[in-house]
Amino acid sequence: MAVLVQKFGGTSVADPDRIGEVASHVARCRKRGDDVVLVVSAMGKETDELLRLAGDVSARRPGREMDMLITAGERKAISLVSMALNGLGVPAECYTGSQAGFVTDVNHSNAKIIEVRPERIRAALSAGVVPVVAGAQGVSLEQNVTFLGRGGSDTTAVALAKALDADACELYTDVSGVFTTDPRVVPEARRMHRITFDEMLEMTAAGCPKPAMRSVEYAHRHHVPLHVRSAFTWEPGTWVTEEDPEMEAALIRAVVSDDTEAKVTVAGVPDRPGIAGSLFRRLADADVNVDMIVQNVSVGGVTDISFTVPDGQLETAMEICGSERAAMDAAGVSSDVDIAKVSVVGAGMKSNPGVAAMMFETLAANDINIEMISTSAIRISAVVPRGDADRAVQVLHEVYELADTTF
Ligand code: ADP
Ligand code: ASP
Ligand code: MG
Numbered sequence: 001m002a003v004l005v006q007k008f009g010g011t012s013v014a015d016p017d018r019i020g021e022v023a024s025h026v027a028r029c030r031k032r033g034d035d036v037v038l039v040v041s042a043m044g045k046e047t048d049e050l051l052r053l054a055g056d057v058s059a060r061r062p063g064r065e066m067d068m069l070i071t072a073g074e075r076k077a078i079s080l081v082s083m084a085l086n087g088l089g090v091p092a093e094c095y096t097g098s099q100a101g102f103v104t105d106v107n108h109s110n111a112k113i114i115e116v117r118p119e120r121i122r123a124a125l126s127a128g129v130v131p132v133v134a135g136a137q138g139v140s141l142e143q144n145v146t147f148l149g150r151g152g153s154d155t156t157a158v159a160l161a162k163a164l165d166a167d168a169c170e171l172y173t174d175v176s177g178v179f180t181t182d183p184r185v186v187p188e189a190r191r192m193h194r195i196t197f198d199e200m201l202e203m204t205a206a207g208c209p210k211p212a213m214r215s216v217e218y219a220h221r222h223h224v225p226l227h228v229r230s231a232f233t234w235e236p237g238t239w240v241t242e243e244d245p246e247m248e249a250a251l252i253r254a255v256v257s258d259d260t261e262a263k264v265t266v267a268g269v270p271d272r273p274g275i276a277g278s279l280f281r282r283l284a285d286a287d288v289n290v291d292m293i294v295q296n297v298s299v300g301g302v303t304d305i306s307f308t309v310p311d312g313q314l315e316t317a318m319e320i321c322g323s324e325r326a327a328m329d330a331a332g333v334s335s336d337v338d339i340a341k342v343s344v345v346g347a348g349m350k351s352n353p354g355v356a357a358m359m360f361e362t363l364a365a366n367d368i369n370i371e372m373i374s375t376s377a378i379r380i381s382a383v384v385p386r387g388d389a390d391r392a393v394q395v396l397h398e399v400y401e402l403a404d405t406t407f
Contacts, residue, residue: 002167003125004029007039007135007157011174012231013077014044021283022172023084025234026130030090035125037164038092038132039157040081047150063108067137067147070109071097072132074153082132092130095120097145101163102138102156104146111138111146113155116163125164133160151212157208158215162222169224171211176230177237178203178210180402182253185390188403192253194239194280197255199347201227202379206343209256216240249347250407251355256391259340261291261308263371264317268304268331271298275328276305282320288313292341292374292383302331306372307381311337337373338387343381344396356380362399368392 006026022038042050050070054061060237078094085092122132130253135153142147154171161169179189179199195203197220204213208260211219211228219226219240229237269275276295276342283290293307303361307319314335320335349355359380363370370392372383397403 097137098139154215156332172231251348
């Protein structure tokens, strides 16, 4: 008999029919003899809707009040799922993040888990009750309701799996696993049977939305096996696990694109020590999450520095660059939101030269201009015009023959 934490995303519980399907699945698992703990996201697009509502009411949106509002979405979902289970004769009880023992820091809208005290969940399990836990929420050390951030329900599920020493954490979603690229962009994309934590982390850092990055980090750190799978067909999906020393690493596993970043360029900066240090210190102090950075070779003693930031932080980054412009003796500051980062990921590239050359040649052959490049040991990323991103993904998926993936 296994203990399974099963997390359901918004699309999986979007309406009463879907909630019914989820409840039937849980009933089947219980009949098989497994102990199940559920973690549920807000229904459908409800989180977006609540965010929009807040914006319509006021420009002032205090974190404490926002978190109370957003977490209402999950609260609604857990009560309905729990009722559906009871309706099928499966005893179930719903729990808010706070009731489930999620203690967080006070960082509203992006709270970090400090501790999970799962006593009530354990007690429910041993009483034969299915606990239905609200995802992405907790209670802060100051006793306020907190939200763990977008995609936070994946992290709730992983943390609960660890706290309960569960056999696996199953992330049910609207695709049947982790694919070689987004199946909405490339219909020939293949589902992987398994992927290592290192590769999965690179994929999420490169922009793959599933599973949420923080949950993969947490699962990796605490050795929680992850199973990403479909809440529609219920077939086995993709296991995210530690490296298997028996298996040879694939050259390229996946192509990922991210169109949520913007580029900032500080032009005509004197090439002297300390400029980058003070600029990036100010950005860091303002919590701006800088991703790629490129500084050109200086010509005539001046150079350009370009970097990317999340779209939502562009305004702050531009304000900082503007106020630092005089101190940096820079000629100008500009930005471009019309970009996308396209990445190829694979552990095998460490020991195989030529992956970068093939990527750049393929983009060139398709007349796609590369604006920036960055690499890690197992990832190569190129910034391209946003309008070319889907085409870049398609041609790269084809040239690395990912549709023939068998692992
Ligand atoms: P949930 O709401 O269930 O937590 P998300 O909507 O956050 O799930 O993420 C699932 C979506 O991620 C899928 O619908 C799919 O279009 C997208 N996606 C992008 N890249 C990939 C990939 N490589 N493999 C699987 N899904 C991907
Ligand atoms: N409902 C929240 C969101 O959409 C949390 C989650 O689904 O993980 O981000
Ligand atoms: Mg989601």
